[in-house]
Amino acid sequence: NGKMNVAIDGPAGAGKSTVARLVAEALEYIYVDTGAMYRAVTLHMIRKGISPDNVTEVLQEAHKLVIDLQPDPGGQKVFCNGEDVTSEIRSREVTGIVSRYAQIEGLRSQLVDTQRQMALRKGVVMDGRDIGTTVLPDAEVKIFMTASVEERALRRFKELDPSEGLTLKQLERDIATRDKLDEEREISPLRCAEDATVLDTTNMSIHEVVDKIVSYCTMVR
Numbered sequence: 001n002g003k004m005n006v007a008i009d010g011p012a013g014a015g016k017s018t019v020a021r022l023v024a025e026a027l028e029y030i031y032v033d034t035g036a037m038y039r040a041v042t043l044h045m046i047r048k049g050i051s052p053d054n055v056t057e058v059l060q061e062a063h064k065l066v067i068d069l070q071p072d073p074g075g076q077k078v079f080c081n082g083e084d085v086t087s088e089i090r091s092r093e094v095t096g097i098v099s100r101y102a103q104i105e106g107l108r109s110q111l112v113d114t115q116r117q118m119a120l121r122k123g124v125v126m127d128g129r130d131i132g133t134t135v136l137p138d139a140e141v142k143i144f145m146t147a148s149v150e151e152r153a154l155r156r157f158k159e160l161d162p163s164e165g166l167t168l169k170q171l172e173r174d175i176a177t178r179d180k181l182d183e184e185r186e187i188s189p190l191r192c193a194e195d196a197t198v199l200d201t202t203n204m205s206i207h208e209v210v211d212k213i214v215s216y217c218t219m220v221r
């Protein structure tokens with residue numbers, strides 16, 4: 001069908017989801033936010049009181065979960081066993097602990113299987129940490145999006161509700177901690193694939209980043 005798969009990886013807060021969604025829109029592809037899947041599992045475990053240290057129980061419970069991503073004009077809706085959890089998975093509580101669950105090998109293989117199935121027919125823009133290296137090593141286009149920690153914290157800060165009372169420094173620290181956990185884990189750590197194009201977006205607008213990626217896609221096709 002002439003379609004390809006596009007993998008977009010990078011550290012927390014680099015703007016991957018916004019960019020991936022817009023690239024998908026431009027190409028008329030399906031957008032898959034894999035971070036949302038790890039977040040949905042995390043929310044479920046928090047509610048059930050299952051700690052990330054309790055691997056056996058996490059895996060047992062994860063097998064019963066049905067996580068569904070549905071396209072939505074504002075982005076993407078996330079359902080967990082039929083319940084819309086789109087906004088709840090963005091809470092600071094989930095964000096603070098998701099990387100601990102994401103280290104569990106059996107959980108990763110379960111989610112990676114689902115992600116690969118979503119991309120079987122091509123025409124997918126998938127964003128995450130290990131898409132170019134592990135999930136879709138054959139993706140036709142691979143982008144590794146970065147930006148300085150300060151810039152990433154600032155972008156998050158601007159999106160935040162002031163009522164949350166978070167400071168820029170706190171956000172920087174949260175992001176740096178999550179990067180470290182994601183980079184240092186044993187199973188598919190956050191890493192730039194050898195054949196990925198690195199895009200440092202520190203001084204780029206969303207629009208510029210999207211245009212650049214779409215033009216790579218046109219070149220490959």
Ligand code: C5P
Pocket residue numbers: 012013034035036038039098099100102127128129130131178182
């Ligand atoms: O992309 P987002 O910030 O929503 O991802 C939340 C967390 O999920 C990451 O910090 C990481 O621990 C985990 N994740 C992952 N592999 C992916 C996507 C997300 O380990 N492909």
